[in-house]
Amino acid sequence: MQPVQIVDLFAGPGGLDVAAEKLGVPAVGVEWDSAACATRRAAGLGTIEGDVRRYGPSSFPDADVLAGGPPCQTFTVAGGGAGRRALDDVLRFVHRMTAREDREEIAKDLAKMEDERTGLVLEPLRWALEAIDQHDKPYKAIVLEQVPAVLPVWEAYAKALVSEGYSVDCGILPTEAYGVPQTRKRAVLIARFGVESVELPGPTHRSYRKGIARDAGDVSLAPWRTMGEVLDRDYRFLVISNYGTGGDPKARGRRGSWEPSATVTGKISRNRVVSPDEKELERFTFSEAGRLQTFPGDYPWSGKDIGQQIGNAVPPRLAMHILSAAFGWAPPTEEALRKLERWRPEVPLGEPSVAAEATDPDE
Structure with missing residues (x-):
């Protein structure tokens, strides 16, 4: 149709x-x-x-x-x-x-x-x-x-x-x-x-599984895409979630730039971005958060509560x-x-x- x-x-x-x-x-x-x-x-x-x-x-x-x-x-x-x-x-x-x-x-x-x-x-x-x-x-x-x-x-x-x-x-x-x-x-x-x-x-x-290599699994499917592939940062980084795991605020979820992002939520600006040796880096911009959702990098985010919109x-x-x-x-x-x-x-x-x-x- x-x-x-x-x-x-x-x-x-x-x-x-x-x-x-x-x-x-x-x-x-x-x-x-x-x-x-x-x-x-x-x-x-x-x-x-x-x-x-x-x-x-x-x-x-x-x-x-x-x-x-x-x-x-x-x-x-x-x-x-x-x-x-x-x-x-x-x-x-x-x-x-x-x-x-x-x-x-x-x-x-x-x-x-x-x-x-x-x-x-x-x-x-x-x-x-x-x-x-x-x-x-x-x-x-x-x-x-x-x-x-x-x-x-x-x-x-x-x-x-x-x-x-x-x-x-x-x-x-x-x-x-x-x-x-x-x-x-x-x-x-x-x-x-x-x-x-x-x-x-x-x-x-392929579907993402923690600890499973990108090239493992069904060879007819492409490897899952990573944060590093779609963002313009030319260095490795870790994202530390704003949310605790299992109710423990110390057990924050972590994803590396060589992995897909965790679910992008309205609170993504609260997620810390650090180097592999735990040095604080710039947190995600709205453009970067949008790109993790596959919006165009130049999408004109406007108004209030942009993180929530994304x-x-x-x-x-x-x-x-x-x-x-x-x-x-x-x-x-x-x-x-x-x-x-x-x-x-x-x-x-x-x-x-x-x-x-x-x-x-x-x-």
Whole structure:
């Protein structure tokens, strides 16, 4: 398939949309965080700053691909059973929505939930069903990603979407297996309408294992990429995590420049960078943190909380593989992936459509 436009819900600073742009596919993102929107606008990405619950398929009539990574905090809460209860509630709502229960009644019940963010994970399903029920125009492809704890939600989505005529695949993807110089796992769902099958992208690189050599393992896969390969530091260094291991603040996680980075979080600026003999070195800049996520080195990070923006984003290199699989394309070539090294837009990045602006709740 050749997509016309992607509408990206909870779009953040643009990880998936950067990937789409490098693949030559226009995208517009809906995001309510003003800081992330500042970065998006600086990059020239199509952006609607607002609440996805105030919009729907009619706001973006040209979009034939739906993407999103809704907030996950409410059902990854540790202790007290709150996370598990929220997950059970979400799965029940998926069933009710697919059964076409009265939407006003569902909305009332969602409003009663302890944390309103729990209902946000249901928004992509609402959009998908509205495209079918109200517009008789199913999205040709759907792409969703989040932390591994969200996989049960994606599995429930998969059953719902299959009943609507989609082929679906979902699972956990390790980022370093796609050439991202970072160990990070994402729960991913891809779906395509009216085809017999769809599959998540296969790995292109070996998975990282502490103490296992880069050249060990499946010879058909490339070695995992290292921090040293993508950063401009011409010396070896160690990164000492801000987080303790096993609850012991003295047992900080360590990675060398000859290894992939640990998961890039919003607190990456707190990670110490030292020489092999423990001499303090300059900590990662925002550009370097972005490159560990495979953003272009000159990506125009803007606004507040830039570290958090970077940590929350989907790595564009992984997103290029996911989008290609969702569209039924061959995996992106190394030539295509090298485009991520510089931010040079490949497609026109104009203003969002008039239809989207007309439905802005602030209008």
